[in-house]
Amino acid sequence: MPTYNPPLRDMQFVMHEVLKVVDDLKQIPKHADMDADTITAVLEEGGKFASEVIFPLNISGDAEACTLDPVTHAVTTPKGFKEAYKTYIEGGWAALGCDPEYGGQGLPFVVNSMFYEMLNSANQAWTMYPGLTHGAYAALEAHGTPEQKATYLHKMTSGEWTGTMCLTEPHCGTDLGLMRTKAEPQADGTYKITGNKIFISAGEHDMSDNIIHLVLARLPDAPPGIKGVSLFIVPKFNVNKDGSLGARNGIYCGGLEHKMGIKANATAQIVLDEAVGTLVGLPNKGMNGMFVMMNAARLGVGNQSLGLTEVAFQNALAYAKDRLQMRSLSGTKAKDKPADPIIVHPDVRKMLLTAKAYAEGGRALQGFCSMLLEKEHYHPDEKVRAESAEMLALLTPIVKAFLTDNGHISTNACMQVFGGHGFIKEWGMEQFVRDNRINMIYEGTNTIQSLDLLGRKVLGNNGATLKKFGKLVGQLVEEEGVNEKMAEFITPIAILGDQMTKFTTEIGFKGFQNADEVGAAAVDYLRVAGHLVFGYFWARMAQVALREISTGNTDPFYLAKLQTARFYFSKLFPETATLMRTARAGSKVLMDTDAALA
Ligand SMILES: Cc1cc2nc3c(=O)[nH]c(=O)nc-3n(C[C@H](O)[C@H](O)[C@H](O)COP(=O)(O)OP(=O)(O)OC[C@H]3O[C@@H](n4cnc5c(N)ncnc54)[C@H](O)[C@@H]3O)c2cc1C
Secondary structure, X not given: OOOOOXXXXXXXXXXXXXXXXXXXXXXXXXXXXXXXXXXHHHHHHHHHHHHHHHHXXXXXXXXXXXEEOOOOOOEEOOOOHHHHHHHHHHOOHHHOOOOHHHOOOOOOHHHHHHHHHXXXXXXXXXXXXXXXXXXXXXXXXXXXXXXXXXXXXXHHHHOOEEEEEEOOEOOEOOOHHHOOOEEEEOOOOOEEEEEEEEEEEOOOOOOOOEEEEEEEEEOOOOOOHHHHEEEEEEEOEEEOOOOOEEEEOOXXXXXXXXXXXXXXXXXXXXXXXXXXXXXXXXXXXXXXXXXXXXXXHHHHHHHHHHHHHHHHHHHHHHHHHHOEOOOOOOOOOOOOOOOOEHHHOHHHXXXXXXXXXXXXXXXXXXXXXXXXXXXXXXXXXXXXXXXXXXXXXXXXXXXXXXXXXXXXXXXXXXXXXXXXXXHOHHHOHHHHHHHHHHHHOOOOOHHHHHHHHHHHHHHHHOOHHHHHHHHHHHHHHHHHOOOHHHHHHHHHHHHHHHHHHHHXXXXXXXXXXXXXXXXXXXXXXXXXHHHHHHHHHHHHHHHHHHHHHHOOOOOHHHHHHHHHHHHHHHHHOOHHHHHHHHHHOXXXXXXXXXXXXX
């Protein structure tokens, strides 16, 4: 059976020693009194909830999955899920990052993000029920009318009502402009919505009193394509004027998908049969509201893979120290035992360190992005708000795609550490691989994230935001350029930073002549950009570790951090050279290959 220990020490390192989040939070009036002790105390309790309440339900939830009653359309979640959700609400966890105006605790996003990393490690399928609510909350907070906010946000904050996002239809996933679900205006200002949605996560379940579906649909006079899509609130139970629950709405679960992973999360086929909805935002501008939800969800999906990378690493490490097979190539290490523990073998170490480096690098990036989100929303200086929003927009596709691809690499590597036992269910490792797989697909596939990064976020503004990230790298290079001990961390990012400018211009130029060049390079490009970002954070983490060691701090944590940084720069970061080469190989070899695909 797998185990899970919340990585609280590393979270503190990221927040307080590397990012110095409290200094930044003090610039924001609503967090002026925030201190490290409060954050630590909340995360300690959050870690207990994750490891003691929902982690024990991970394997059983996977085995049992959800069931649908075809007559009542009710979905039953696996044993213990409902009770765990009750404990979650009673503990006030649903309200952690929500606005006090709606009954929230108003804690910084970075705390909520670290808390969610632990939930994702413990049980991704369970975590998606409350997780989706945060995205729906954010969309309504940004685009809802005062009446809609008053009706829904308190109950979503308390966790009594959960949320969903209903975009996908059988014939359209990536291309939402093809959407067919219809919304007919009614005399009372509401809409009757009819259509079929599929793949709706947490689309029906027994954990909350009501489910607030955010649904995309088309008005009768809507222009074709994505410019004719509007956003609606469609509650499972209609809500009376006094806030009490009214009649059952015409939205129900018509079927549950049988799938590879996250089996305990209900992936619902949703039927809308003249369901009553209210418009969010302006007609035909539904994507504005939905993008708020999608951006929150993209950061959330990166966090899902971060959580799985961490828990897979912890279990693989414990196994590698315990499992005895063969002797070390460089001579026996455990003389008192019939064989050495497999951790002595170089390739086993490589697999473990890969997962460790991706987990710790991912945590630093998530922490940084959570602070950008905080500043975007609440910093008193308008310029800081705008700059934070811009940087977050650049980094969001990297968080989504790079962390989930790394999660795939890491969970597979950690399963491999177990040999054949990794393939056997009882160890729990194959579930981490299966659960992670969807993270590369939903919320816009990783290919779509790459196109968003290269096409919109980089070439779309002539690389201006990327240059701003380059400035952060440049500052670090300047700060540490003369420090010999930092050279092994600084030189690679300085070189890649320079190469990136030329690389981007080259693809941009080729893309200008033939747009397929952008499509052919995008996935490789995102991975290179991901390493530039990770390289920057690994250099900053190494900087802190080196400083501590040089002042005589003997805490083994810092030596471990330094070693992991060295591993990252020696064994993972260099793939950027190959990626730039394959990106440069261009589109012709792909688009001229009709004969090969025949
Ligand atoms: C378990 C699960 C949960 C989900 N949860 C939700 C949810 O809660 N709400 C919701 O609305 N949806 C949800 N989805 C749907 C999910 O977001 C979509 O499956 C995803 O966006 C891809 O759409 P698709 O499956 O239609 O694939 P398609 O859009 O048909 O894509 C097929 C392939 O073509 C590629 N492709 C498509 N267009 C391009 C392009 N322009 N350039 C390059 N490649 C391209 C894609 O990357 C992909 O590899 C969920 C899906 C699953 C499986």
